[in-house]
Amino acid sequence: MTFAQFVQMFANGTMLGFQLSLFATGLTLVYGIMHIINFAHGELYMIGAFAVWFFFEELGINYLASLALAMAFVASLAITLERIFFKPMRGYHIPSFIMSTGLIFVLQVSIISFFGVKDKGVESVFPGLVKIAGVTLSVERLMIIPISLVVIVVFYVFLRWSRYGRAMRAVMQDPDGAALQGVSIDTVCSLAMGIGGAMAAAAGGLLAPIFVVNPFLGPPLAWEGFIVVCLGGRTSLPGTILAAFIMGYIKSFVSTLVDPIAALMCAAAILGVILIVRPQGLLGYEA
Amino acid sequence: MDEPSPKPILEIRNITKNFGGLTALNDVSFDLHPGEILGVIGPNGAGKTTLFDVITGRYRPSGGKVFHKGEDITGLKPHQIVQKGISRSFQLEVLFKNLSVFKHLVMSRHLHTQVGFWGSFFRTPGNRKEEEATEAEALELMRFVGLEVQGDRLGGNLSHGYQKSLGIAMALGPAPEILLLDEPLSALSPKRVTDILDLIRAIRDKGVTVMVIEHNMGALFRICDRVVVLSVGEKIAEGLPEEIKHNQRVIEAYLGGAVRA
Amino acid sequence: MKRRNLLGKKVGIAAVIVAFGLLPVFTQSPYWMHVFILMWIYIIVTASLRFTITMGEWSFAHVPLMGMGGYASALLAMKLGLSFWVALPLAVLITAFIAVFVYLPCLPTTGTFFFFASYAFGEVMRLCWVRFKNPFGGPAGLLFIPAPGPIRIPGIPAIEFGPLSKIPYYYTVFVFMLLSLLILYRLEQSRLGRIAEAVKESNLLAQFVGIRVWRYKMVILLIGSAFAAIGGSLYAHYTTLIMPVDFYWGLGIYIIIYTVVGGTRHFGGPIVGVFLFVLLRELLRPIVMYVPLVYGLILAGTLVFLPEGLISLPEKISAWAMKKKIAAA
Numbered sequence: 001m002t003f004a005q006f007v008q009m010f011a012n013g014t015m016l017g018f019q020l021s022l023f024a025t026g027l028t029l030v031y032g033i034m035h036i037i038n039f040a041h042g043e044l045y046m047i048g049a050f051a052v053w054f055f056f057e058e059l060g061i062n063y064l065a066s067l068a069l070a071m072a073f074v075a076s077l078a079i080t081l082e083r084i085f086f087k088p089m090r091g092y093h094i095p096s097f098i099m100s101t102g103l104i105f106v107l108q109v110s111i112i113s114f115f116g117v118k119d120k121g122v123e124s125v126f127p128g129l130v131k132i133a134g135v136t137l138s139v140e141r142l143m144i145i146p147i148s149l150v151v152i153v154v155f156y157v158f159l160r161w162s163r164y165g166r167a168m169r170a171v172m173q174d175p176d177g178a179a180l181q182g183v184s185i186d187t188v189c190s191l192a193m194g195i196g197g198a199m200a201a202a203a204g205g206l207l208a209p210i211f212v213v214n215p216f217l218g219p220p221l222a223w224e225g226f227i228v229v230c231l232g233g234r235t236s237l238p239g240t241i242l243a244a245f246i247m248g249y250i251k252s253f254v255s256t257l258v259d260p261i262a263a264l265m266c267a268a269a270i271l272g273v274i275l276i277v278r279p280q281g282l283l284g285y286e287a
Numbered sequence: 288m289d290e291p292s293p294k295p296i297l298e299i300r301n302i303t304k305n306f307g308g309l310t311a312l313n314d315v316s317f318d319l320h321p322g323e324i325l326g327v328i329g330p331n332g333a334g335k336t337t338l339f340d341v342i343t344g345r346y347r348p349s350g351g352k353v354f355h356k357g358e359d360i361t362g363l364k365p366h367q368i369v370q371k372g373i374s375r376s377f378q379l380e381v382l383f384k385n386l387s388v389f390k391h392l393v394m395s396r397h398l399h400t401q402v403g404f405w406g407s408f409f410r411t412p413g414n415r416k417e418e419e420a421t422e423a424e425a426l427e428l429m430r431f432v433g434l435e436v437q438g439d440r441l442g443g444n445l446s447h448g449y450q451k452s453l454g455i456a457m458a459l460g461p462a463p464e465i466l467l468l469d470e471p472l473s474a475l476s477p478k479r480v481t482d483i484l485d486l487i488r489a490i491r492d493k494g495v496t497v498m499v500i501e502h503n504m505g506a507l508f509r510i511c512d513r514v515v516v517l518s519v520g521e522k523i524a525e526g527l528p529e530e531i532k533h534n535q536r537v538i539e540a541y542l543g544g545a546v547r548a
Numbered sequence: 549m550k551r552r553n554l555l556g557k558k559v560g561i562a563a564v565i566v567a568f569g570l571l572p573v574f575t576q577s578p579y580w581m582h583v584f585i586l587m588w589i590y591i592i593v594t595a596s597l598r599f600t601i602t603m604g605e606w607s608f609a610h611v612p613l614m615g616m617g618g619y620a621s622a623l624l625a626m627k628l629g630l631s632f633w634v635a636l637p638l639a640v641l642i643t644a645f646i647a648v649f650v651y652l653p654c655l656p657t658t659g660t661f662f663f664f665a666s667y668a669f670g671e672v673m674r675l676c677w678v679r680f681k682n683p684f685g686g687p688a689g690l691l692f693i694p695a696p697g698p699i700r701i702p703g704i705p706a707i708e709f710g711p712l713s714k715i716p717y718y719y720t721v722f723v724f725m726l727l728s729l730l731i732l733y734r735l736e737q738s739r740l741g742r743i744a745e746a747v748k749e750s751n752l753l754a755q756f757v758g759i760r761v762w763r764y765k766m767v768i769l770l771i772g773s774a775f776a777a778i779g780g781s782l783y784a785h786y787t788t789l790i791m792p793v794d795f796y797w798g799l800g801i802y803i804i805i806y807t808v809v810g811g812t813r814h815f816g817g818p819i820v821g822v823f824l825f826v827l828l829r830e831l832l833r834p835i836v837m838y839v840p841l842v843y844g845l846i847l848a849g850t851l852v853f854l855p856e857g858l859i860s861l862p863e864k865i866s867a868w869a870m871k872k873k874i875a876a877a
Binding site for chain 3: 365375381382385393395397402458461
């Protein structure tokens with residue numbers, strides 16, 4: 001392994017880590033607050049990517065504005081889904097998981113019927129290459145880091161200092177919701193779904209110019225996100241972010257040094273081992 | 288305890304149990320003699336249930352040993368302990384919520400059903416006879432604990448009092464030599480308390496040695512031969528009910544417990 | 549009254565079996581034969597999944613283990629030249645042996661943890677088929693799996709399996725399905741089934757009446773995997789090609805959906821589920837793209853409005869009618 005190779009893998013891993021952080025935060029929120037396992041979260045990512053493609057490529061709106069619009073659109077979609085489908089599923093892990101796979105079918109087919117199955121490309125927004133430590137990296141990939149950092153920081157500020165954010169944290173730490181000070185649990189649930197959806201859409205929109213956009217992006221990412229959530233501790237947001245980077249680096253290094261299938265095997269094995277050996281995850285506080 | 292007692296059926300020796308940094312039981316030792324009713328009392332958090340959990344193999348003790356008729360049974364699995372003839376009931380209603388009372392009692396005879404797998408798969412005549420015998424035993428148990436009218440009701444739909452009776456019947460199913468009852472009287476009406484006390488006596492009269500955990504001293508003293516008192520994980524007294532009633536340490540532990548609670 | 553009901557039920561079941569047994573007399577269209585052959589295979593897999601669910605844990609490794617049955621049987625036939633009739637029982641044994649290693653680490657866990665841990669180990673196994681070209685063939689899978697050898701019964705011409713007619717396949721799979729259902733039903737009625745019920749209702753109490761919970765859980769899971777392997781082996785030798793992607797978690801979800809929508813409480817639930825979904829797919833063939841959408845909506849509707857599955861529908865309706873009667877009186 002040369003140094004250049006190492007830097008390349010490290011950069012890729014960091015990028016994946018940010019993507020997974022954005023994506024898995026929503027899953028953790030929804031699990032921590034509603035105790036549901038939502039695999040349709042992957043579809044929110046996919047729809048976010050499609051929305052950015054639609055606003056940016058088809059309507060010609062500015063990229064960052066498209067991203068914001070996509071986040072708003074997916075957030076409202078997520079809240080609708082929560083209200084109709086997930087409300088009766090609160091607290092039921094496996095039924096909610098099965099329900100969410102049903103929603104995967106529904107959302108995937110809806111997107112296919114609007115936009116077809118062909119891959120869509122989103123034009124590069126930040127073209128160009130830079131040389132860092134003698135290694136050539138594309139600006140586009142590097143730009144993911146500051147943008148997702150901004151989204152994550154805004155989210156954490158909201159969680160720490162706003163009234164609703166505090167209510168969300170309280171529900172996650174105390175499942176009985178005893179700490180809810182005059183905030184309705186339904187509002188908190190909708191908010192969690194909405195924020196989670198917006199962050200998934202942000203991840204989708206950010207990655208759209210790098211990868212292709214198609215209707216089948218969701219499920220594989222949903223699995224990765226789920227593994228991250230389990231590894232991090234399921235209700236711990238710092239744990240989720242730590243786990244996202246661990247997964248990102250494992251995926252990047254193992255894919256390059258061994259092969260992509262081995263990376264998938266590693267991810268599955270991590271899931272199995274963590275569920276059995278340390279069910280509370282790396283930073284979880286659940287018994 | 289000057290009089291020479293018969294060889295103990297169960298010996299608890301220096302049992303210690305830690306949960307993380309918390310000591311639930313600290314160096315507890317006492318004996319259970321055949322044919323007696325032994326009461327284990329103590330305020331909440333004294334470690335009574337933990338003691339049962341250790342004896343019946345739900346938890347492995349951090350230190351100490353349990354001997355059954357001189358044989359070391361420490362750390363055996365619950366089903367092995369049941370095979371040794373030591374059975375228990377639970378403080379909270381641990382029941383098969385969606386099974387009828389009758390099915391509960393059929394299940395509780397599990398160990399004594401000799402039906403082989405193939406026999407029950409092919410429904411051989413021998414197996415059918417065996418099954419009828421099991422069902423008769425289940426009916427008998429139902430009658431013994433006074434649940435004969437409730438046979439078809441689901442475990443989850445029973446009233447609190449009947450759930451307690453069913454819990455005791457389940458523990459009797461394996462036909463134990465030693466029966467451990469975990470708070471069989473808690474939250475019962477005075478009438479039901481008397482019924483359960485009679486039931487416990489009847490069980491003892493069948494030759495089963497009984498160890499009862501109770502929070503409520505008064506009721507228990509009506510049936511106990513001897514009493515062991517636990518407080519904050521330690522044994523603070525052991526003796527006849529009369530002695531215990533006037534034991535200064537016991538009174539303090541209970542009062543102190545009450546004040547703290 | 550009860551006895552008459554039971555008799556009626558038996559006659560009804562016999563009639564259904566005879567009707568499907570005579571199906572090839574009425575239609576020999578390869579298309580419909582194909583639909584039904586796959587349906588019988590799905591019924592074996594789904595009913596065996598429900599059998600494992602009776603002890604309270606949902607396995608997500610069921611479909612990968614079905615695949616293991618298919619791979620084992622295909623490899624035995626292709627590399628060792630064994631006949632299907634020998635390869636199938638061997639594949640069942642091999643699958644049960646591998647299932648020990650898939651399920652053993654999962655046993656200390658329950659509920660959601662068991663479900664996803666079994667997925668994880670099943671997935672690792674499945675990815676092995678993708679990664680190791682020799683002998684599993686990699687992502688392209690195994691091609692040209694030999695058809696079953698002819699059945700020779702003295703006095704009648706040998707029954708040949710080949711591309712010309714699907715009827716021998718139809719009857720073979722049909723008979724395997726009937727036998728599997730019969731055995732699974734008997735198992736559920738036997739002592740094992742009762743123990744499974746006790747373990748499901750309360751793991752803790754079951755231990756304290758002397759049931760070795762772990763051992764019985766394992767036995768039930770292994771029996772489930774054995775039947776999954778039968779399904780996989782039939783699938784492999786019928787379709788003559790299998791790929792790792794055939795046993796992706798997507799199929800696992802479909803099998804779970806069949807079970808859930810049909811109803812897990814009742815033996816017949818998964819059978820009803822498979823029938824409904826397979827026939828629905830055929831009805832919706834003109835708009836095949838929307839099939840998953842319909843599936844998803846049916847699933848969501850069942851979970852919300854009929855959590856015990858379609859099989860509980862008659863019961864629910866009669867209870868509702870009774871209520872109305874009482875209200876009217």
